[in-house]
Amino acid sequence: MHDSNIFLLITMKDKVTIYDISKKLNVSAATVSRALNNNPKISLSTRELVLKTAKEMNYKQNRLAQALKSGKSNNVGVIVPYINRSFFSSVIRGIEEELTPHGYHVIICQTHENYENEIEQINTLINTQIDGIFMSVSKTTLNTDHIEKALAEGTPLVFFDRKKEVPGVSSVIIDDFKAGYMATQQLIEQGCKRIAHLSGDLNLEIYKNRHDGYIKALEDNNLEVEPDFIIKTNSKIESGASAIEELWKLKKKPDAIFSASDYTALGAIQELKKMGLKIPKDVCVTGFSNEPFTKYMELPISTVDQTPLTMGKIAAQVFLEQMNENKKVSIEKKVVLTPELIVRGSSIRN
């Protein structure tokens, strides 16, 4: 790492305020403010004069002062485990794109999947007087005291993807049950009869729902549910590989894998190949999340797209609606998005 320094002086103008304009024009600051805010109580001529002068003097509104005065900062906070996860960064993008045209700025916070951090982030966000919070709860979040506290302070909150049941809080999620069902159904349609499931932590709603959808699809097709076929994994590649090891110790081997994570699906595929099995001929595999890599593999992996961009946009819309309502009444809105099953080579047999 190499670096070099150069010192130089910069001349920075003092920030110009409405008082500077008012002095120059021999009018009151109130008049200037009115002109700037399209207040009807002002003559056309003075308004135009003020506007012209403001531009000349390179006046910029101080949104901080505005915010203090109005009690509205026009900032929102987004709290996610890690912002560089493909899914989360896409949701944030959606939120940003929907909110920017309405004059909001998006502040990002990471929890690193840590409950303490989550509490901390919520608190500092509230101190900053943000107008709303979007969040996907951390895996280690046990109770919702911190969230209820935020609500009590009057901060609207919208959950996305990973939510908790908190009265008065809106949420935007995908139908994980349906996703699990669709994925399993597609495997069944390929002729698979012994479908194993690599589940995440079933204490988390999203994984529980994917699991339940899987079960329901089996039942609806009169396929037996084998408890041994359900392995708890942790979204890591290695976890997918060891799940396969475990499964292949069984007397009856699976002929398909529905994984609640793309990473475990990848690990499973790698392990299956290592064992000399052909995909999708011997074993069909479907993952979950539509991680970018699933598309680019030589054998592209079937997966479920959670439409993160849409999720972000809808979450933003829910927030905007909330802002337009009477602030004393909070609307709890539960939006459930339909995920998209993306069928690729890893689960197509014919």
Added chain:
Amino acid sequence: MHDSNIFLLITMKDKVTIYDISKKLNVSAATVSRALNNNPKISLSTRELVLKTAKEMNYKQNRLAQALKSGKSNNVGVIVPYINRSFFSSVIRGIEEELTPHGYHVIICQTHENYENEIEQINTLINTQIDGIFMSVSKTTLNTDHIEKALAEGTPLVFFDRKKEVPGVSSVIIDDFKAGYMATQQLIEQGCKRIAHLSGDLNLEIYKNRHDGYIKALEDNNLEVEPDFIIKTNSKIESGASAIEELWKLKKKPDAIFSASDYTALGAIQELKKMGLKIPKDVCVTGFSNEPFTKYMELPISTVDQTPLTMGKIAAQVFLEQMNENKKVSIEKKVVLTPELIVRGSSIRN
């Protein structure tokens, strides 16, 4: 999409201020403020009383008011083309992690590679009184007027990855020349003698430097530079495929590809396989950026890691240093990070 509404009343307490505390305790607001700010000019007993009462009353500092008073918002803005690109979201993560412990919040803005948006984003950020701006310029950014304007307003700015030459602006980039050199050198060491280069837009500094590093490595190894071997591509998969088509029309075919983008490298690999060529036996391939997918391919792709997390952290450190200096003097700091060549199956011959 299904949704249901529930209406409910929430009771939100009015926000408590230092005046509320001062009234309750029969002291002045100034005293409360001092207690809250660890000001030495206060007795231990009153401080503790105030602190205790503040907690009891659930007092939260209003950072907006603080900001207005101090002229420091403790917010910074980050401007990138798209926040859900793996590289950018990782840089942002680095910035966030370095700045959060110092009490800063990170506001994100996207330009969509559009110059007008970039100008707009800078302006609204300045209105919000952010304390600094981090940015990677858009591909379509032609001049630097908007940036110089921001500087003139007194807003510190730090470039990362994609920079422009603006006096007084610090930057954190990787050594793209060295990266191009290292990648090419490694291909040469595999015995490749006819190395083609899929370059990006050579008007952009980063691509120009990668290209120049490639040329220098060839020269240093007494390999001929073939102008026909340098194809301009656009970071899309298809662009990589068509580049291969073009190259394989030549009389003399390449035996290696150094691509300035992982996506074009992928497209090239797909096309080469389609043509029946073996990688790395017939053709070695190296990409650029360490996109997540390169690691997970059945044949993992060699690439250059730009250490985005580190880049974000260093950019944040540069900013923090700047904040500690006399504000009338701006330090221009140019940090050049050494990228990491990641050699994988696509370019290992033995």
Added chain:
DNA sequence: TTGTATGCGTTATCAT
């Protein structure tokens, strides 16, 4: 050590 008064930049209320 504590209190009083003022200002940060706006906007809204009340006069004029």
Added chain:
DNA sequence: ATGATAACGCATACAA
């Protein structure tokens, strides 16, 4: 239509 003034919540210079 315009001006004077207060207020948003906090921090500090100055007084006491």
